[in-house]
Amino acid sequence: MNSHSLFPQQPTQLTQTHLDCADSSSRTLIICLDLKRRNAYTKYESLDAVAKIKKLIARITTICDQLAQTEPQALWIITWRENGITDANSNYVSTLSKTYLKEELSKLSLQYTQLAIIGGLSSVKSVRDVGCNKKIIEIEDCYNAYQAFVTNEKNITLNAQWAKHLKQFTLLKNNRSTQLNIMRNTAYIFQQGNVMKHDKVLPFNETIDSKSQQEFNHVFQPAKANNANHFFNLTHPISKKIITIGIEICFEHNRGILKKQANNNEAVDIHFILSDCVELECSYFYGKYVVHVDSRFDTSIIKTDLHSDKSTDVFLYVNNLLEDNLELDEVTCERCESSLDLKF
Numbered sequence: 001m002n003s004h005s006l007f008p009q010q011p012t013q014l015t016q017t018h019l020d021c022a023d024s025s026s027r028t029l030i031i032c033l034d035l036k037r038r039n040a041y042t043k044y045e046s047l048d049a050v051a052k053i054k055k056l057i058a059r060i061t062t063i064c065d066q067l068a069q070t071e072p073q074a075l076w077i078i079t080w081r082e083n084g085i086t087d088a089n090s091n092y093v094s095t096l097s098k099t100y101l102k103e104e105l106s107k108l109s110l111q112y113t114q115l116a117i118i119g120g121l122s123s124v125k126s127v128r129d130v131g132c133n134k135k136i137i138e139i140e141d142c143y144n145a146y147q148a149f150v151t152n153e154k155n156i157t158l159n160a161q162w163a164k165h166l167k168q169f170t171l172l173k174n175n176r177s178t179q180l181n182i183m184r185n186t187a188y189i190f191q192q193g194n195v196m197k198h199d200k201v202l203p204f205n206e207t208i209d210s211k212s213q214q215e216f217n218h219v220f221q222p223a224k225a226n227n228a229n230h231f232f233n234l235t236h237p238i239s240k241k242i243i244t245i246g247i248e249i250c251f252e253h254n255r256g257i258l259k260k261q262a263n264n265n266e267a268v269d270i271h272f273i274l275s276d277c278v279e280l281e282c283s284y285f286y287g288k289y290v291v292h293v294d295s296r297f298d299t300s301i302i303k304t305d306l307h308s309d310k311s312t313d314v315f316l317y318v319n320n321l322l323e324d325n326l327e328l329d330e331v332t333c334e335r336c337e338s339s340l341d342l343k344f
Contacts, residue, residue: 026238026239026241027071027314028075028077028236028243028313028315029067029071029077029314030078030079030270030291030301030315030317031063031076031078031317031318031319031328032080032299032317032318032319033059033060033078033079033080033084033319033320033321034080034299034319034320035084035295035321036295037296040322040323045086045210046088046089047088049086049087049094049097049101050100052084052085052086053085053100053101053104056085056321057105057108060108060115060117061108062326063076063078063319064076064112064114064115066326067114072114073114073237073238074238075234075237075243076114077118077234078116078118078119079117079119079272079291079293080119081275081276081293082185082249082250082275083276085120090209090210091210092125092183093124093125094124095124098124101188102120102188102195105117105119106195108190109190109191113192113237115191116191117188117190117191118187118188118189118190118245118247118272118274119187119188119190120186120187124184124185124186125218126181126182127179127181138221139169139173139221140169140173142221142222143166143222145222149257153255157254158251158255161202161203161205162203165206168207168218169219172219179217181217181218181219182218182219182220183207183218183220183221184200184220184223185200185203185249185250186200186227187200187247187274189232189234189245191234191235192235198227198230198232198247198249199227200222200249200251200252201228201252202251202252202255202257203222204250204251206220230246230247230248230258231246231258232244232245232246233245243270244268244269244270245268245269245270245271245272245287246258246287247272247274248272248274250274250275250277250278253278253281253284254279254281258271258284259284259286262286267286267287267306268286268287268288269287269288270287270289270290270314271285271286271287271289271290272293273291274293275292275295276294277296277297278294280292282336285302285306285336286306287304287306288306289301289303289333290336299331301314301316301331301333302333302334302335303333303334303335303336315330315333316330317330317331318331
């Protein structure tokens with residue numbers, strides 16, 4: 001990673017190297033707000049969800065105000081990892097906090113026409129009456145919808161995780177205790193006031209607390225069919241070109257679900273892998289660029305062999321949300337001549 005600040009004390013443009021390598025009206029800048037689980041994360045983790053969201057909004061606003069001067073013709077995509085926004089010392093947010101997050105980020109995407117946000121990425125807890133048969137049937141239908149995929153994968157980890165979450169749901173369904181806490185894991189996409197989302201399909205320890213203990217009366221709901229989509233379109237603010245993106249949340253990438261659901265359609269421009277610790281599986285890359293944003297592994301960008309000279313020029317920067325400085329560190333783009341040859 002090269003240390004390079006977009007925001008020096010004396011306002012300047014990007015270095016000439018950047019200006020020469022791409023027409024600014026076709027360039028896409030991805031800014032990752034880094035939230036690594038390291039020493040500085042403990043203080044951030046203790047904040048409640050609203051405080052975390054306010055901190056996030058303040059940082060995004062500052063970055064956008066600076067980019068409006070230095071990169072007014074680029075598309076700015078600001079993103080962060082899975083589980084970046086949670087309640088204090090928790091793994092999820094309340095429905096009220098989720099609504100606040102959506103409202104505030106939607107406003108930001110309207111305020112800055114160059115901005116797109118890929119975030120949220122939080123497990124959400126909804127409290128429902130267990131006596132509500134409609135909700136029970138809905139969750140059951142979601143598990144049934146993906147059962148064949150899980151069975152066909154024949155993967156030990158996937159089968160164990162799926163069986164564990166399904167067992168928890170079955171126990172609560174049969175016991176019918178006083179309440180049911182439904183966990184979803186969602187990535188939201190915001191641009192020009194439009195809100196899109198992808199709900200996580202394959203679970204991995206979704207119903208445990210911050211101390212890795214099983215939460216009482218909690219069940220994971222896999223994505224409903226209308227929220228399982230991995231593929232979305234962003235619009236470049238100047239060229240009006242459509243930038244296609246694909247999103248995988250953590251364990252979904254481990255099983256290559258985005259590539260498998262692409263059905264041999266053209267690879268997306270940018271394949272985002274947003275995770276709370278997952279290793280890259282090169283054979284599952286399905287973008288001209290692959291961007292990995294994780295809680296433990298270094299943020300990375302890879303240009304794959306699916307890239308062509310006509311593809312959008314993409315640059316990745318990292319800003320540490322856990323610190324007060326506004327430096328954006330440039331991440332060197334790796335070249336992948338063959339997905340199967342790239343090693344990590």
